[in-house]
Amino acid sequence: MGILVQGVTCAYGSRPVLQDVTFSAQKGEFLAVLGPNGAGKSTLFRCLLGSMRGYSGTITVDGEDLRTLSPGKRAKKIAYIPQSHRPTFGYSVLDTALMGTTRQRSPFLSPGKPQVERAREALRRVGADHLEGREFSRLSGGEQQLVLLARAIAQDSEILVMDEPASSLDYGNQLRILSMVRELTEEGYTILLSTHDPQQALWFSHRVLALENGAVAAEGPAREVLTADLIRRLYRVDTAFWDTPQGPMILPEVKL
Amino acid sequence: MRTKRRPVTKLMVLLAVLLALFHLSFLWGRLEVPLPQVIGILAERCGLSVTPTWTDTMAVAVLHIRLPRILLAAMVGCALSAAGTAYQCVFQNPMASPDILGASSGACFGAALAILLGHSGGGVTALAFGFSLLTVGLVYLIGRRARGSRILNMLLAGMMVSSLFSAGTSYIKLVADPSSKLPEITYWLMGSLSGAQGKDVVFFLGPLLMGLIPLVLLRWRVNLLTLGEEEATAMGVDAARLRLVVIFCATLLTAASVSVSGMIGWVGLVIPHFSCRLVGNDCRYLFPASMLMGGSFLLLVDNISRNLLATEIPIGILTAFIGAPFFLYLMTRKEGA
Incomplete structure (x- = not known):
């Protein structure tokens, strides 16, 4: 069960963007994808x-190759929460x-009562x-991100793919949205x-x-893989790891 | 902006306005036909037995002159507005209008060519319709071949191919006989519903239904296209295929409209905007609202066009006269609403 990515390689023209990427995520697991700008995170998504x-x-989900699935069936497996979403037209x-x-409905039908109920529940x-x-479009960034999360929940998919959902939020909203995402894994969502x-x-x-x-x-596992070495390699920043009662703190060594 | 309140009621009101305007339009014209006579003539045409209280001239005016023209005005208005709404959603751009992919300039070229070759009536319509579809087909294929953003490429290809066909039209005007063919071409290009006949209505009905029915059925999914390809795909919509279907329908509607009535600008841009103000962006209500309002608008403008002055004003000129200031008014009102 879960998602299995095996040897994914792709290129824009002659420029390789992903090279032999292999990983998996089990049901109920929260997988964070790290990497500097241009490392291929967006392309992978x-x-x-x-x-x-x-x-x-x-790329297989529950043993089924994503490429063989119709858009509707794929959407049942994976939902997407974009980083920010600037709609051209305003919707409620x-x-x-x-x-x-x-x-969930035939292409020729508008959403019915069960769908409205599902959206309200989400x-x-x-x-x-x-x-x-x-x-x-008139909501704050934090509220918008919540609504986009609700949209993905209403989609009833098992896997939620989130592209830097916290990047445009304030400190408090970042932590709140990530806590909520963590809670969702306990309900069986793969993130x-x-x-x-x-x-x-x-964290x-x-x-x-x-x-x-x-x-x-x-x-x-996050606590094994994330080391000062890895961070130096990815971001060219020296860091120190401090153990605190709430878990390790990463302190960047910056000149002040 | 309180746009979502009771959209269904608003649609009912729009329908009532259209029906009222439809019936009132029979009363306005050079020959005065009072309301009871109009009802009598129409009722008899529908197969009811009514004692005639009207003259034959009245019956001819109502059935053979006004009826086709009124029907065509309402249908063309409806088609252009639906096409405008569809293009705006597909291109995620509120500036898109039915001629954005060159459907109009293709039709104009076809019509000018037909007139130059000595055709009239049906020949002009057919060639205009054919060239309109050909132009958009060309734009679509070029847009697919180009690299980068599909939507941007299609818009650029639309502009280029449009100007190519406009240049073609100008050339035809240059070589056309200035005493007979040139005025005919010029008049056709201005857009007019005068001389609408029953067979125009019948011709128009096919593309109208073929274009409108899929758009109306798919209208919820069209909402998702406005979010962009990536998000629509992630929500289970085959965005590329849906976009192709919507573009095809909108093009069919535009091509048919332009080929029976000439260039009638502004309707397809202004009416979708105004509908949007009324019922919001949700295509479930936006499409029906646009269609009803477009029908009413063109019917109203056509009534003005045939009754305001002793000589008829081409409707294409009037829609611009009314549409442009109206649009500016809407634009400047925007922030305060």
Whole structure:
């Protein structure tokens, strides 16, 4: 069960972006994807989400090759929470969440009562039900991220792929959204989340996948894999690890 | 912006407006036909036995002149507005209008060519329709071949191919006989519903239904296209295929409209915007609202066009006269709403 990525290689033209990427995530696991800008995180996600089809290697979910699945069936396996979402046209919060349910109905039908119920339930789950009638584009960044999370929950997929969901949020909202994501793993969701903050990966994730120049630099349990060496290799920053009662703290060595 | 309140009620009101306007349009015209006579003539045409209280001239005016024209005005308005809404959603761009992929300039070229070759009536319509589809097909294929963003490429290809066909039209005007063919071409290009006949209505009905039915059925999914390809795909929609279907339908509607009525600008840009103000962006309500409002708008403008002055004003000129200031008004009102 879960997701298994084997030997995925892909290139934009002649420039290789992913090279022989292999990893897996079990059901209920929180996998943080780390790596410097341009390491291939977004491309990897695009392969998972079906918008990048020209890769070699295989991606299987519950034993089924993603490439053989129709868009609707793939959406049942994997949902996507974009980093930020600037809609050209304004939709209400409820309609935004409702879009997640689209694959549950025939293409020629609009969402019915069960779908509206499902969307409301998802909004309640993330604590955004009071926003239902508001317009999505007028919400704060934190509220928008919650609604996008609700949209993915309404999609009823097992795996949630999140592209730096915390990057545009304030300190408090970053921690709240990541705690909520962690809670979701206890309900059986598998999370693949890219982040630029090794500290957050260390606190919230079970396992870490580190990418460097499109290849896997390290993969394994967060507390084993995340070391000062790895961080120096990925980001060219020296760090010290401090053990605290709440777990290790990463302190960057910066000149002040 | 409180856009979501009772959209269904609003659609009902729009439908009532369209129906009222439809019936009222029979009363306006050079020959005065009072309401009871109009109802009588239409009722008899529908197979009811009514004692005639009208003259034959009245019956001819109502059935053979006004009826086709009123039907065509409502249908063309509906088609152009639906096409505009569809293009705006597909291209995630509120500036998109039905001629964005060159459907109009292709049709104009086809019509000008047909007139130059000595065709009239059906020949002009057919050639305009054919060239319109050909132009958009060409744009689509070029957009697919180019590298980079598919949507941007298609828009750029649309602009280029459009200007190519516009240049072609200009050339035809240059070589056309200035005493007979040139005025005919110029008049056709201005857009007009005068001379609408029953067979135009019948011709139009096919593309209208073929274009509108899929759009109406798929309208929820069209919402997802406005989020961009990546998100739509992740939610289980085959974005590329859906976009192709929507573009095809919108093009069919535009091509048919332009080929029966000439260039009627602004409807496909202004009406979707106004509908959006009324019922919000949700295509479930936006498409029906746009269609109803477009029908009413063109019917109203056509009534003005045939009754305001002693000589008829081409409707394409009037829609721009009314559409452009109206659009500017909407734009400047935007922030305060």
